[in-house]
Amino acid sequence: xxxxxxxxxxxxxxxxxxxxxxxxxxxxxxxxxxxxxxxxxxxxxxxxxxxxxxxxxxxxxxxxxxxxxxxxxxxxxxxxxxxxxxxxxxxxxxxxxxxxxxxxxxxxxxxxxxxxxxxxxxxxxxxxxxxxxxxxxxxxxxxxxxxxxxxxxxxxxxxxxxxxxxxxxxxxxxxxxxxxxxxxxxxxxxxxxxxxxxxxxxxxxxxxxxxxxxxxxxxxxxxxxxxxxxxxxxxxxxxxxxxxxxxxxxxxxxxxxxxxxxxxxxxxxxxxxxxxxxxxxxxxxxxxxxxxxxxxxxxxxxxxxxxxxxxxxxxxxxxxxxxxxxxxxxxxxxxxxxxxxxxxxxxxxxxxxx
Numbered sequence: 001x002x003x004x005x006x007x008x009x010x011x012x013x014x015x016x017x018x019x020x021x022x023x024x025x026x027x028x029x030x031x032x033x034x035x036x037x038x039x040x041x042x043x044x045x046x047x048x049x050x051x052x053x054x055x056x057x058x059x060x061x062x063x064x065x066x067x068x069x070x071x072x073x074x075x076x077x078x079x080x081x082x083x084x085x086x087x088x089x090x091x092x093x094x095x096x097x098x099x100x101x102x103x104x105x106x107x108x109x110x111x112x113x114x115x116x117x118x119x120x121x122x123x124x125x126x127x128x129x130x131x132x133x134x135x136x137x138x139x140x141x142x143x144x145x146x147x148x149x150x151x152x153x154x155x156x157x158x159x160x161x162x163x164x165x166x167x168x169x170x171x172x173x174x175x176x177x178x179x180x181x182x183x184x185x186x187x188x189x190x191x192x193x194x195x196x197x198x199x200x201x202x203x204x205x206x207x208x209x210x211x212x213x214x215x216x217x218x219x220x221x222x223x224x225x226x227x228x229x230x231x232x233x234x235x236x237x238x239x240x241x242x243x244x245x246x247x248x249x250x251x252x253x254x255x256x257x258x259x260x261x262x263x264x265x266x267x268x269x270x271x272x273x274x275x276x277x278x279x280x281x282x283x284x285x286x287x288x289x290x291x292x293x294x295x296x297x298x299x300x301x302x303x304x305x306x307x308x309x310x311x312x313x314x315x316x317x318x319x320x321x322x323x324x325x326x327x328x329x330x331x332x333x334x335x336x337x338x339x340x341x342x343x344x345x346x347x348x349x350x351x352x353x354x
Contacts, residue, residue, distance in 0.1 A: 001024075001025055001026055001027040001028075001061065001062065001156075001157075001189050002023075002024070002025040002048060002059070002060070002061055002157065002189065002191070003023070003024050003025075003059065003060045003061075003063075004021045004022055004023040004024070004044075004047075004057065004058075004059050005022060005057050005058045005059075005060070006020050006021075006022060006056065006057040006058075007020070007021040007022075007023075007044075007047065007054045007056065007057035007058070007059060008020055008021070008054065008055050008056040008057055009040075009043055009047070009052065009054055009055050009213075010055045010056075016213055017040050017043045017213055018040045018043055018044060018054075018213045018214075019212075019213045019214050020057070020214070021040075021044065021057070021213075021214070021215060022215075023044070023208065023215065023218065025189060025191060026189075026205075027189055028187045028188070028189060029189060029190075029205040029206065030179075030183050030190040030192060030203055030204055030205050031190070031191050031192065031204060031205065031206050031207075031208060032192045032193075032194060032199070032200035032201075032203055032204035032206075032207050032208065033045060033191065033192070033193045033194070033200075033208050033210065034193075034194055034195070034196075034197060034200040034207060034208070034209055034210070035209055035210035035211055035216075035236075036211065037195070038212075039210040039211050039212060039213065040210050040212075040213040040214075041193050041208075041210050042161060042162075042193050044210070045159050045161060045191050045193050046159075046161075047059055048061075048066070048078065048157065048159060048191060049074060049075050049078045049080065049159060050066060050067075050071060050074060050075075061074075061156075061157070076100055076103065076104060076153060076155070077153075077155045077156055077157065078155055078156075078157045078158070078159060079149075079150025079151055079152075079153075079155045079157070079158040079159065079188075080150055080158075080159050080161070081143075081146050081147055081150045081158065081159070081160045081161065081163045082146070082161050082163065083161055083162040083163060083165050083166055084166070086146070087134040087142060087145060087146060087149070088134075089133065089134055089135060090133075091133070091134075092130065092131050092132060092133060093119075093129050093130055093131070093132055093133075093134070093137070093145055094115050094130040094131070096134070096145060096149055097115050097118065097119075097145065097148060097149045097152045098111055098115070098152065099149070099152075100149075100152055100153040101114065101152050101153045104153055106153070114152060114154075115130065115152070118148035118151055118152060119148065121148065121182060121185070122144040122147065122148055122178060122182070123144070123178070124141065124144055124145070129141075138171070139166070139167050139168070139171060140167060140168075140171035140174065140175060143163060143164065143167060143171075143175060144175070144178070146163065147160075147163070147175075147179070147182075151186065151188070155188070156188070156189060157188070157189045157190075157191070158188050158189070158190045158191075159190075159191050160190060160191070160192040160193065161193050162193055162194055162195065163175075163192075164176065164194075164199070165194070165195065165196070172199075176199060176202055176203060179203060180202070180203060180303055184326040184327075192204070197236065197237060198245065200221075201221040201224070201225075201237075201247065202221075202247065202303055203303075204221060205220070206218060206219060206220055206221075207219065207220070207221055207224055209224065209233060209236060211232060216229060216230070216232055216233055217229040217230075217233050221247060221249070221250065222247075222249055222250045224237055225237060225246070225250050226250070243306065243341065243342050243345035244305065244306055244307040244342065245305050245306070245307065246305065246306050246341070246345075247302065247303055247304065247305060247306075248300050248301070248302055248303070248304045248305070248306065248309050248323055248333055249302040249303070249323060249325070249330065249331070251306075251333065251337055251338070251341045252302070252323045252330070252331035252332060252333045252337075253331055253332050253333065253334070253337065254330065254331045258274075258275070258276050258277055258320060258332045259276075259277050259279065259329070259331070259332065260276055260277070260278050260279075261278070261279060261280075261281070262278060262279070262280050262281065262286060263281075265278050265289075270289055272291065272292040273291055273292075274290070274291070275288065275289070275290045275291075275295075275297075275318065275319060275320040276288065276289045276290075277289075277297065277320075277322045277329065277332055279329040283328045283329055284327050284328065284329060285299055285322050285324055285327075285329040288318075288322065290318070295318070297316075297318055297320075297321050297322055298312055298316055298318075298321060299321065299322045299323070299324045299329075300312060300321050300322065300323045300324070300333060301323075301324060301325075302323055302324065302325040302330060302331075306338050306341070306342065309321075309333060309338060310335075310338060313335045313338070319334055319335050319336065320332055320333070320334045320335075321333055321334075
């Protein structure tokens with residue numbers, strides 16, 4: 001989808017911001033860019049819509065060099081969400097959302113329907129908020145408008161430049177959940193810059209950790225934690241949170257020992273003892289079986305923290321639960337797995353409370 005080939009950025013004063021970056025952002029994934037200040041993460045993101053030009057190397061979107069796109073065509077197909085929100089203060093909310101679609105000459109009826117659809121997606125009452133000015137909304141509401149304004153013209157790519165860093169912790173956490181949920185619905189290609197490791201790990205399908213203009217490790221959140229490439233990665237991640245805040249998919253079981261297909265169930269290959277999870281032919285969670293009896297196991301979201309998962313276990317009389325990412329079954333997690341992980345990592349970090 002987006003490909004960086006040997007991209008270097010050197011400024012006139014001799015400062016090298018990026019050094020031979022090779023990176024592919026896959027279609028439909030949310031990639032988070034993280035690293036210390038000055039590591040090159042924002043420079044990398046801004047190159048995608050040509051706000052910054054590389055000194056060497058090429059960047060392609062859909063296998064076409066971005067320099068070959070008309071600049072307006074390129075940017076109309078890339079939504080951009082800033083930390084400062086940057087809504088036009090003299091315009092109403094619907095006028096702010098309409099800017100790019102109107103440039104692309106959308107029909108008024110189609111645009112009005114799109115505004116209603118997007119506002120509903122992020123929990124804003126369209127009838128109540130369409131005619132309001134940005135100053136009449138809270139910071140969290142304004143940032144929601146900033147997100148849907150970037151989505152308004154249905155672009156293939158969304159760039160998000162530390163969009164939640166100026167918000168209070170409660171608004172920030174809620175917006176992170178909203179983005180995770182929204183991404184499951186819209187399946188856009190999103191490049192998300194953040195300086196917050198918790199945010200990077202919670203949101204990213206993959207996380208790109210950078211240092212001094214190079215990529216140190218590009219991997220899933222799970223692999224970054226379990227298989228850090230070096231001491232820098234280990235140190236950068238290690239102090240970010242208590243083990244209670246670890247995501248479910250970091251320690252879930254991805255093997256087939258507890259996962260079975262509907263075909264295996266019908267052919268009698270599901271063990272009669274223990275708890276097992278059944279998926280359909282499209283990989284969706286179908287049902288659970290415990291000691292041969294069908295049971296409705298509540299599914300855990302892959303981004304849920306272990307503290308949240310423990311609450312689900314406490315509310316239900318099951319020792320093993322399915323883990324889903326969107327509508328896809330991706331693994332299982334047992335209460336025992338959580339206990340063993342917390343015991344091990346609480347000793348290492350000297351932390352025992354959530």
